Amino acid sequence: MKMVIQKLAAALIALAMIAAPNVGLTSAWAQSKVTIAVGGGACLCYLPTVLAKQLGEYEKEGLAVDIVDLKGGSDALKAVLGGSADVVSGYFDHCVNLAARHQELVSFVVYDRYPGEALVVSPKHTGEIKSIKDLAGKKVGVSAPGSSTDFFLKYLLKRNGVDPTSVAVIGVGLGGTAVAAMEQGQIDAAVMLDPSVTVLQGNHPDLRILSDTRTGKDTLDVFGGEYPGGALYSTAAWVAGHDKEAQALTQAILNTLGWIHSHSAEEIMAKMPPEMVGKNKELYLAALKNTLPMYSQTGKMDPKGANAVLAVFSLSSPDVAKANIDVTKTYTDKFVDRARKTTGSNAK
Structure with a gap:
């Protein structure tokens, strides 16, 4: 009788082990x-x-x-x-x-x-770029061509009388790659977002920002509304x-x-x-x-x-x-x- 009970207990444990993963799978499938x-x-x-x-x-x-x-x-x-x-x-x-x-x-x-986008000048080119008009003939980074950062750049260029085709648009991503490209002077400026803008400002307190939409007030200034x-x-x-x-x-x-x-x-x-x-x-x-x-x-x-x-x-x-x-x-x-x-x- 004792052996029978032991076998039954072992069988129940085995069934429980088989059923357990099935319960998880059912939950995942749901x-x-x-x-x-x-x-x-x-x-x-x-x-x-x-x-x-x-x-x-x-x-x-x-x-x-x-x-x-x-x-x-x-x-x-x-x-x-x-x-x-x-x-x-x-x-x-x-x-x-x-x-x-x-x-x-x-x-x-x-x-x-x-x-939350900002058009920022590379720390290595602060002396030569003081306004959006100065971007004509320059290399400007965006997250990727055709992205919202690219749209934002083209809007600002047109608004300031700069032909967008006169600017070389380069995809540099949004994170560390964008910060590195800016600090190394591979590009003259870039459209960036936080935390990258704040990181760059932390390393370069005199960082020049040509346009900023990181606050409601700045957005209102650029677009006239939310x-x-x-x-x-x-x-x-x-x-x-x-x-x-x-x-x-x-x-x-x-x-x-x-x-x-x-x-x-x-x-x-x-x-x-x-x-x-x-x-x-x-x-x-x-x-x-x-x-x-x-x-x-x-x-x-x-x-x-x-x-x-x-x-x-x-x-x-x-x-x-x-x-x-x-x-x-x-x-x-x-x-x-x-x-x-x-x-x-x-x-x-």
């Missing part, structure tokens, strides 16, 4: 898989997307999210258009720009109230066919925005991957503190901001100017409205 392409994950403008994963917000909403970190927004966009990613975490202005080519992209949750930056967007077909996933992503970002606005910069930094924070934690923290007001508290698109994006692109792109774009078709607030109505949101 999750919807979504791949998000990010155009430079270390950039603070994309922090909510990365932080949501660090906080486990995607998992809470039933999503298995894979974040693919790419060099620039144009590369992230290509990943979605090419089918290797589902959603872009990038700048809303791509949705407007692509509308001129009859490619329907839809933003469904906004996490940046303004772009100008939405980072958002989650995808093709209109994906958004229409993946209502559940788009809703879950929206809720995860809203929860993360709420968490951001209810915690200190130090607490936020502690949650970020160490490789994104980098070795100089003090400069990263300083940049983060400066960036916090940039993050949306609602997740909604400002209609005036969307119109401002269209106006800027109409000025810098003849194709956009003559396309008669209905900008309201490039974004939707329905997922944000639904999230706040049905489950509430931690975002203020």
Whole structure:
């Protein structure tokens, strides 16, 4: 009898060991898989997307999210258009720009109230470049050609009477590669974002910034109003066919925005991957503190901001100017409205 009981116990243990992984697999299979392409994950403008994963917000909403970190927004966009990613975490202005080519992209949750871009002069060329007009014939870095940093540069050049074709545009990324290119004088200037701008300022206190959109006031000076930056967007077909996933992503970002606005910069930094924070934690923290007001508290698109994006692109792109774009078709607030109505949101 004792041997029978021992055999039964061993059999039960074996069954439990076999069943355990199956339970995990069932749980994993129940999750919807979504791949998000990010155009430079270390950039603070994309922090909510990365932080949501660090906080486990995607998992809470039933999503298995894979974040693919790419060099620039144009590369992230290509990943979605090419089918290797589902959603872009990038700048809303791509949705407007692509509308001129009859490619329907839809933003469904906004996490940046303004772009956070700055046109900065290389420390080695401060003496010769004192205004945007001085960039004619120079080499200017952007994250990647065709990215939002490139759009921003072309807008500023045209606005200041400089022919964009007279400037050599060079892709240098957004992080350490951009800082190195600037410090080594490989380029004359660059459109950069934090934390890279703050890192460069820490090393070069006399750093010359020709245009800045890292605060609401600066954005107002440059664009005349709020100008939405980072958002989650995808093709209109994906958004229409993946209502559940788009809703879950929206809720995860809203929860993360709420968490951001209810915690200190130090607490936020502690949650970020160490490789994104980098070795100089003090400069990263300083940049983060400066960036916090940039993050949306609602997740909604400002209609005036969307119109401002269209106006800027109409000025810098003849194709956009003559396309008669209905900008309201490039974004939707329905997922944000639904999230706040049905489950509430931690975002203020």
